[in-house]
Amino acid sequence: MVPFEKLEQIRQRFQFLEAKMADGAAGEDIAALAKEYSDLKPVVEEVEAYMQLVSDIEEAEAMLADPEMKELAEEELPGLKARLPEAEHSIRLTLLPKDAADAKPAMIEIRPGTGGDEASLFAGDLLRMYQRYAEARGWKFTVMELSETELGGIKEVVANITGENVFARLKYESGVHRVQRVPTTESGGRIHTSAATVAVLPEAEDVDIQVDPGDIRIDTMRASGSGGQHVNTTDSAVRITHMPSGIVVTSSEKSQHRNREIAMQVLKTRLYDLERQRVDSERSEDRKSQVGSGDRSERIRTYNFPQGRMTDHRINLTLYKLDQVMQGDLDEIIDALTTEDQASQLAEIS
Secondary structure, three states: OOOHHHHHHHHHHHHHHHHHHHOOOOOOOHHHHHHHHHHHHHHHHHHHHHHHHHHHHHHHHHHOOOOOOHHHHHHHHHHHHHHHHHHHHHHHHHOOOOOOOOOOOEEEEEEEOOOHHHHHHHHHHHHHHHHHHHHHOOOEEEEEEEEEOOOOOEEEEEEEEEOOOHHHHHHHHOEEEEEEEOOOOOOOOOOEEEEEEEEEEEOOOOOOOOOOHHHEEEEEEOOOOOOHHHOOOOOOEEEEEEOOOOEEEEEOOOOHHHHHHHHHHHHHHHHHHHHHHHHHHHHOHHHHHOHHHOOOOOEEEEEEOOOOEEEEOOOOEEEOOHHHHHOOOOHHHHHHHHHHHHHHHHHHHO
């Protein structure tokens, strides 16, 4: 049984927040209180439903001692007790520690790995897959930095995605994605194996990361790239080097002012991600072997085009609907990964 003391603490905190907001929360950050209140509301609803069920079971059991009520209690008890395991599981999921980054927007970076031109083309396919998924969920998908190959593949892309629970849904996408198919450049019909790396980072806000101006070096340079749209007559591209970490970020849009904004945002997000990885590593070495570890060197998924098959190696999930997956139908995969990660966390607690 879930400890009632903890459930009561949650309910009391919710009531405290409710009273604070009703009073106007003078001198306090009303936005922070409102967010905590909003986050706690569904938790409290689960808590109250669970506590009510336990109370109903206790009342029915007490009625067994009353000859007049015994028959009614015997009818009600089996149904009430049958609901208890699912209610306990639901409340335990609700009480799992929340990742503070789950509600944040995300930055996604895609780069080709082994496989030459085919890897670059596959990186482009992944970009379109995530664009379609974002569109289906009503998210805003903004390409911040894009470098393409002559064949229409991608050397590197950085995109920003905003919407509801973006990082919570996409955080399991980090890692090496492998493709098996006959490249368009292959005349002999042989299947090639190529790869691309995806990194999904929660977007940092100013309150998350403060960058010391003395720690960075900003260089401007001439924008370069394939195609006339990249040719610039002014030195508008910006490169920011964060000397303590060695992180180097570049942006080569037409506006130098916009490039500074983009590069600083990418830098803050990468520094925030470094700090999250450090904290996660200290918290539990065991998490490295679990679904939500976000290890970008790990091969997480294979897309086999001849067989129309997608396999996620972390949870041994195989779906024979590759066309739909490449069109952005990712919910079944992400739901399964989320469930597995929650199960791992529950096992840790137990």
